[in-house]
Amino acid sequence: AQSVAQPEDQVNVAEGNPLTVKCTYSVSGNPYLFWYVQYPNRGLQFLLKYITGDNLVKGSYGFEAEFNKSQTSFHLKKPSALVSDSALYFCAVRDISTGGFKTIFGAGTRLFVKA
Amino acid sequence: EAQVTQNPRYLITVTGKKLTVTCSQNMNHEYMSWYRQDPGLGLRQIYYSMNVEVTDKGDVPEGYKVSRKEKRNFPLILESPSPNQTSLYFCASSPLEREWQETQYFGPGTRLLVL
Numbered sequence: 001a002q003s004v005a006q007p008e009d010q011v012n013v014a015e016g017n018p019l020t021v022k023c024t025y026s027v028s029g030n031p032y033l034f035w036y037v038q039y040p041n042r043g044l045q046f047l048l049k050y051i052t053g054d055n056l057v058k059g060s061y062g063f064e065a066e067f068n069k070s071q072t073s074f075h076l077k078k079p080s081a082l083v084s085d086s087a088l089y090f091c092a093v094r095d096i097s098t099g100g101f102k103t104i105f106g107a108g109t110r111l112f113v114k115a
Numbered sequence: 116e117a118q119v120t121q122n123p124r125y126l127i128t129v130t131g132k133k134l135t136v137t138c139s140q141n142m143n144h145e146y147m148s149w150y151r152q153d154p155g156l157g158l159r160q161i162y163y164s165m166n167v168e169v170t171d172k173g174d175v176p177e178g179y180k181v182s183r184k185e186k187r188n189f190p191l192i193l194e195s196p197s198p199n200q201t202s203l204y205f206c207a208s209s210p211l212e213r214e215w216q217e218t219q220y221f222g223p224g225t226r227l228l229v230l
Contacts, residue, residue: 009155034218043119043205043221044158090157101165102173103148103219105158 002027002095006106013081014114021076021109023091032094033074035065038108039087047089050074061085081113117142119222121206127228128196136191136225138206145211147189148173148219149181151202158205164189165211196229203227 003026013019025031032051036044048059055067065076074091088108095102119140128134140147148163150173160173164183178200180192189208193200203226207219 006157036221041224043223044207044219045221046218049218092158101146101163101171102160104160104174105150107155107157 002093002104004091004093004104004106006089006091006109008109009107010110010112012112012114015083016080019078019081019085019111019113021089021091021111023074023076023106025072025074025091025093027093027095031067031072031074033065033067034092034094034103035059035063035074035076036090036092037087038090044090047076081111083113083115086111086113117220119206119208119220121204121222121225123225124223125226127230129230130197131195134193134196134227136193136204136206136227138189138191138222139187140189140206140208140220141187142208142210142220143186144208144220145186146217146219147183147206147208149179149189149191150205150207151175151200152205152224153202161191161204196227198229201227201229 005024034049035047038044048057050057050067058064063078088110090108091106122137145166149161150158152158159175162181164170205224206222209217209219
């Protein structure tokens with residue numbers, strides 16, 4: 001069965017420092033991976049996705065993610081964190097075994113950026 | 116403005132009293148989906164729909180019903196709510212032009228409390 005794991009419930013980082021939010025996946029076939037962000041009292045917003053091609057994907061708000069097939073990981077990164085990046089981050093994979101119509105989300109990682 | 120809307124945003128009800136949460140999108144998307152968000156569990160898919168009159172179960176469909184009579188609307192029905200359905204619910208939509216490559220657009224969420 002397809003699955004997504006976010007091993008850290010919470011990540012703390014100081015403003016200006018680089019940040020990494022981890023995601024590992026288990027899929028059959030090619031993975032279609034997404035990162036979404038949720039700000040307080042808001043719905044989820046799309047950040048970036050990996051479908052095929054370059055392993056380094058660039059997305060919104062200066063975020064990027066590196067797809068690593070051998071380690072089955074899709075970690076979210078940003079070179080310099082902002083306080084406004086504090087939010088809940090979700091990694092997700094489309095379930096190709098069902099034709100891609102089901103989406104599996106990780107449990108989420110809460111990012112705190114301290115000024 | 117392209118958006119997904121949900122109503123109501125907040126709802127307190129009692130066990131067994133039927134309720135409906137509405138979801139509407141103005142982007143002419145074929146795909147719509149309902150999720151529930153619970154702490155530590157992330158988002159779990161309840162039901163999804165690939166087009167009008169075409170729906171299928173997600174990972175946690177028990178206790179829920181959906182219908183897709185019009186392309187823009189995808190209501191979630193709780194025939195007999197129970198306290199374990201207390202949760203934050205999100206509706207999402209996406210086009211199906213490239214199947215599972217498409218990003219989902221999320222509504223603002225509906226917070227439900229079942230007493």
